[in-house]
Amino acid sequence: MNGPVAGQPDNPPALPRRAWVEQVMGMPVSIHLRGAGVDTPAAARAVEQAFEIVRDMDSVFSTYRDDSDLVRLRRGQVQLEQCSPLVEESLRIGQQAEALTKGAFTTLLPTGEGDLAFDPTGLVKGWAVDRASTPLRQLRGVSFCINAGGDLLVGAHEDLPVSGPQAIQWRVGIEDPRDRQRIASTLTLARGAVATSGTAARGAHLYDPMRGEPVGRAGSVTVTGPTLLWADIWATALFVGSQATREAFATSATDYLSTAL
Amino acid sequence: MRRIVLWAMSTITVLVLLFSYSTSRSSTAVVAAEGRQVTTTSKTSESSGSSSGSSSASSGDSSGQEPAADAGTADDTSDTGAASGTTGSTGSSGSSGSSGSSGSGSSSGSGSTTVEGDAVMTRFGNVQVKITVAGGKITAAEVLQVPWEDRHDQMINSRAVPVYNEETVQAQSAAIDVVSGATVTWEGYTQSLQSAIDRANI
Numbered sequence: 001m002n003g004p005v006a007g008q009p010d011n012p013p014a015l016p017r018r019a020w021v022e023q024v025m026g027m028p029v030s031i032h033l034r035g036a037g038v039d040t041p042a043a044a045r046a047v048e049q050a051f052e053i054v055r056d057m058d059s060v061f062s063t064y065r066d067d068s069d070l071v072r073l074r075r076g077q078v079q080l081e082q083c084s085p086l087v088e089e090s091l092r093i094g095q096q097a098e099a100l101t102k103g104a105f106t107t108l109l110p111t112g113e114g115d116l117a118f119d120p121t122g123l124v125k126g127w128a129v130d131r132a133s134t135p136l137r138q139l140r141g142v143s144f145c146i147n148a149g150g151d152l153l154v155g156a157h158e159d160l161p162v163s164g165p166q167a168i169q170w171r172v173g174i175e176d177p178r179d180r181q182r183i184a185s186t187l188t189l190a191r192g193a194v195a196t197s198g199t200a201a202r203g204a205h206l207y208d209p210m211r212g213e214p215v216g217r218a219g220s221v222t223v224t225g226p227t228l229l230w231a232d233i234w235a236t237a238l239f240v241g242s243q244a245t246r247e248a249f250a251t252s253a254t255d256y257l258s259t260a261l
Numbered sequence: 262m263r264r265i266v267l268w269a270m271s272t273i274t275v276l277v278l279l280f281s282y283s284t285s286r287s288s289t290a291v292v293a294a295e296g297r298q299v300t301t302t303s304k305t306s307e308s309s310g311s312s313s314g315s316s317s318a319s320s321g322d323s324s325g326q327e328p329a330a331d332a333g334t335a336d337d338t339s340d341t342g343a344a345s346g347t348t349g350s351t352g353s354s355g356s357s358g359s360s361g362s363s364g365s366g367s368s369s370g371s372g373s374t375t376v377e378g379d380a381v382m383t384r385f386g387n388v389q390v391k392i393t394v395a396g397g398k399i400t401a402a403e404v405l406q407v408p409w410e411d412r413h414d415q416m417i418n419s420r421a422v423p424v425y426n427e428e429t430v431q432a433q434s435a436a437i438d439v440v441s442g443a444t445v446t447w448e449g450y451t452q453s454l455q456s457a458i459d460r461a462n463i
Binding site (some may be wrong): 017018019020021024027028030032145147149150151154170171172173174175180181183194195196197198199220222228256 | 362437438439440441442443450453454455456459461462463
C-alpha cells in the first residue's frame with residue numbers, strides 16, 4: 001500500500017508564492033498565487049480585481065445588508081428587472097440545481113421567522129469564486145488557489161500544463177469532520193474545484209428541503225470537479241440527499257467526483 | 262422570446278415572493294427529534310476508540326478489538342483502549358451494525374503488531390482497515406476495503422486513500438497547500454490550519 005503516492009508535489013521548492021486574505025461574505029477568502037510572476041504589480045492588480053468581484057457579488061446577494069439587491073427584491077422595493085442581471089441568473093441556476101439534485105438542493109430557505117424565501121446563498125459563494133478566477137487566469141506562468149471558507153478553486157494560466165513536472169500542483173487537505181485540526185484525506189490537482197459540505201464547522205447549518213429541517217448528522221461530503229458552483233451545489237445535495245440524489249449525481253454530474261467522510 | 266423568458270422569470274419571482282410571505286411558522290418548526298437521529302450515520306462512529314491499548318501492542322499480542330475505523334478516521338493516538346462494538350452503522354436505518362470485535366492479528370516480531378479490523382457495513386459500503394502498532398503508536402495503516410458505491414467514489418477513493426495511509430503514519434505533518442472543510446466563519450478561521458498556511462505565505 002506504500003505504492004506511488006498521488007499527492008507527492010513535484011514542484012521545485014523555490015517556486016515563489018504569495019497569499020492574500022480578506023473577509024468577504026462574512027468568511028475568510030484567501031487567494032494564493034504560485035509561479036514566477038507572483039510579486040509583480042500585475043499579479044497584485046489581478047488579485048484586487050478578484051476580491052472586487054467577490055465583494056460585488058456580496059453587494060448583490062447578501063442577506064445581511066439592507067441595500068443588497070436580494071433583500072430589496074424580497075421586500076418588494078425593486079422588481080427583478082431593476083436588479084443586477086446576476087439575480088435573474090441565480091434564479092435560473094437555483095431551479096436547475098433543484099431539478100438536477102432531485103430536490104436535495106434548494107434556494108427556498110427558512111428565513112428564521114418560520115417563512116421560506118428565495119435565498120441563493122448556497123450557490124453564490126461557489127459562483128463568486130468561479131467568476132473571481134477570471135482575472136487570475138490572465139497571469140502568465142501563475143497558478144492560483146482561491147479558498148472561500150473551506151471551498152476552493154485551483155486554476156492557472158493556459159500556458160501551464162495540467163500534468164507532468166512543469167505542472168503546478170496543489171495539495172488539498174480534506175479536513176476530518178470530527179477533528180478539525182486533522183486532515184482526513186488529501187488530493188492533488190492542478191485545475192479544478194473542491195467543495196466540502198458538512199456540519200462540523202458551524203453546527204447544523206445545512207437544510208434538508210425534503211424534511212424541512214436542519215440536517216443533524218455528522219460527517220462531510222467532498223466533491224471535486226471543474227467549477228466550484230456545481231461542486232458546492234453537489235456537496236450540499238449529497239450531504240443532505242437520499243439515494244435518488246446520489247443516483248442523479250452518478251448519471252448527470254459525470255465531470256464530478258464525490259467522497260464521504 | 263426574450264419577453265417570454267422575462268415573463269417567466271418574473272412569474273417565478275412573484276411565486277417566490279408569495280412563498281416567502283404565505284408559509285408561516287408551522288412548516289419548518291416540525292423539527293423531529295426522533296426521525297433525525299436515526300439517520301446520523303454510518304462512517305462516524307469509532308473515531309475515538311481507534312486502536313487497542315498500547316499494552317497489547319508492546320507485548321506483541323493482538324487482542325483483537327480492532328476498531329474497524331473507516332477510511333476517513335483512523336486515529337494515531339492509540340491509547341484509548343477497547344473500541345466498543347457499537348459502530349457507526351448501528352443507527353443508520355437498515356444497515357447491519359456488525360461490530361468490530363474479533364479482529365484477526367498477527368505478530369511480526371520486534372514488538373509490532375498487525376491487526377485487521379472486521380469489515381464494517383456502513384451506509385456507503387463495507388470498510389475494513391489493517392493497522393500496525395509498535396510502541397503504542399500506529400506505524401502503518403492500510404485500508405483493505407473501502408466503499409465502491411459507484412464509479413465516482415471509486416475514482417476518488419483510489420486517489421485519496423493511499424495518500425491518507427501515508428499521512429496517518431506521518432502524523433499529519435505532510436505539507437498541505439490548502440484545506441477544504443465545512444464552511445469556516447471568520448471567527449473560526451483564526452485557529453484553523455488554513456489560516457496558518459495563509460500566514461506563512463502573506
